[in-house]
Amino acid sequence: MASTAVTAKAATKAATAKSPAEVYREGLALGELRYQRCQWCSTRFCSVSLLCATCGGPDFVWERSSGRGRIHALPQAVGPDDWQERTAVVELDEGFRVRARLAPTPAHRIWRGAPVRLEVAETGDGSLRPVFRPVAA
Numbered sequence: 001m002a003s004t005a006v007t008a009k010a011a012t013k014a015a016t017a018k019s020p021a022e023v024y025r026e027g028l029a030l031g032e033l034r035y036q037r038c039q040w041c042s043t044r045f046c047s048v049s050l051l052c053a054t055c056g057g058p059d060f061v062w063e064r065s066s067g068r069g070r071i072h073a074l075p076q077a078v079g080p081d082d083w084q085e086r087t088a089v090v091e092l093d094e095g096f097r098v099r100a101r102l103a104p105t106p107a108h109r110i111w112r113g114a115p116v117r118l119e120v121a122e123t124g125d126g127s128l129r130p131v132f133r134p135v136a137a
């Protein structure tokens with residue numbers, strides 16, 4: 001029993017020693033969207049932050065998003081051929097918003113309030129990034 005607790009504690013320590021960017025990227029590699037929650041005011045961040053933008057607090061815990069949300073806003077002036085570059089502000093079920101690309105999707109599936117699911121895509125340079133795919137309501 002005691003050794004299990006020690007192991008868990010060591011694992012926690014190792015995790016906190018990583019930089020926020022590393023923790024975030026590890027999540028993407030597992031198909032997860034990880035975010036930081038301020039321990040002082042509970043503000044949630046999807047970007048990697050060292051200080052809370054709301055209260056300035058330096059203490060965060062990492063949480064894992066369900067990857068489910070809805071399109072909150074769409075950029076203006078997107079032509080029919082621009083779908084590959086389409087980005088949206090997605091409001092996640094956890095209650096915070098993130099700007100991210102949408103997966104290639106027919107235009108009629110994209111509207112304000114459309115439900116979306118997280119996917120992880122590889123960019124041209126081999127890094128990973130979150131994208132959101134509109135799904136049937």
Ligand SMILES: [Zn+2]
Pocket residue numbers: 038039040041042043052053054055056057
């Ligand atoms: Zn805060």
